[in-house]
Amino acid sequence: MSDLAIDGAQRVRSTPLPNVGDISGRTFGDEEIANLTEVIRSGKLFRFGGKFVEKFEQDFAAMLNVKHAVAVTSGTAAIHTALGALNCDIAKEMITTPITDMGTIAPIMFQNCIPIFADLEPEYFNLLPESIEAQITDKTAAIIVVHLFGQPANMDAILAIGKKYNIPVIEDCCQAYLAQYNGKLVGTMGDIGCFSLQQSKHIASGDGGIIVTNDDELARRARLFADKGWPRGGDVRQYVFLGINYRMNELTGAVASAQVGKVDNTVHSRRAVAKAMTEKLASIPGIVVPKVREGCEHSWWLYPFMIDENVFSVSPKEFAAAVSAEGVGVGHGYIGQPIYMGQILQEKATYGKSQCPFSCPHYGKELVYKPEDCPNALEILRRLLILPCNERFTESDIDDIYNAVAKVAKAYTK
Ligand SMILES: Cc1ncc(COP(=O)(O)O)c(C=O)c1O
Helix, strand or coil: CCHHHHHHCCCCCCCCCCCCCHHHHHHCHHHHHHHHHHHHHHCCCEECEHHHHHHHHHHHHHHHHHHCEEEEEHHHHHHHHHHHHHCCCCEEEECCCCCCHHHHHHHHHHCEEEEEEECCCCCCEEEEEHHHHHHHHCCEEEEECCCCCCCCCCCHHHHHHHHHHHCCCECCCCCCCCCEECCCCCCCCEEEEEEEECCCCCCCCCEEEEEEECCCCHHHHHHHCEECCCCCCCCCCCCCCCCCCCCCCCHHHHHHHHHHHHHHHHHHHHHHHHHHHHHCCCCCCEECCCCCCEEECHHHHHHEEEECCCCCCHHHHHHHHHHCCCCCCCECCCCCHHHCCCCHHHHHHCCCCCCCCCCCCCCCCCCCCCHHCCCHHHHHHHHEEEEEEECCCCHHHHHHHHHHHHHHHHHHHH
């Protein structure tokens, strides 16, 4: 009989770790309450006439030292607004990563464009520049980079490709607030940076999003796109192009604007927590701790790690289940499979039976997504294990994480 909780023995930890699903792992407090109270008492819940959404945009732009920020309703809306601002023709291709949230991909198809997947760096799980370049065609209209889990992508190489082929680069920073690449903040290097304020993100307002750019014309178009194409504050009294309503409201803005001031602390604390986790976990034979790209600062939305399968008698999935049974939740495989293997892209489940935009005559290609399109992504997901990383983790929480992983590692060492 083993001493593992999965076999019925006592577990390492019996109370939940601080987590982003509730106040135990979130930074909401009096500032948010005061702002919300002010909004309700003012009776001004619409962003135009209120003050908090505008303040959130100004403070966020100042934090990133960019010219423009446009608040929207989600990270998905942020990506969609970025693509709306780019104003590409239909049936163009946009190159992105197969390991991401659907919020990166769905906006491509809502703009009647085609997602194309490049493979990933095995050690950092971000887009592999040479794979991006191999996918470029005369239809490529954008590269959408995701800084997965808070680790910056290889921006120098990706921006160089964008420049070489004159293709805009959009940065999906939903998981990567204040992550840095060679001293530059993510979101400020590409043409547009996109962020999410969903419950689990470094800045949270339940749902919400924001885009940043230094380009006046992109900012102008983004504002219009997220506001149904309606120009505010000028003489024009008509909807000027096809847009949608992604306006953030003042209740969300009240929370978001209080959260901006806290994110620097959150990210710094997470870096300290992740460092402590790495120091401890690296001492366990067979545990492969995450590497941070040289010259970069990670922001640790999650803490990805792997196991050396030569060392252990179980699969990554079984390893995760055993650690979870110890009371320290470990996820296996993140999104399970490359996003192109899911039902939406396999069945082209888009608009009725049309399979649009894939069937669009302007596209004129037959695209089939096959598992082997991105072999590194397949292997990453087969191996990937995920621990949480939270600014509220104490030394004793980190000890419990270490003890749970070490206990399972010891029991399963060949
Ligand atoms: C990388 C990435 N892109 C986009 C999104 C979409 O953000 P939202 O859920 O706010 O729409 C998420 C959210 O999880 C994400 O992690």
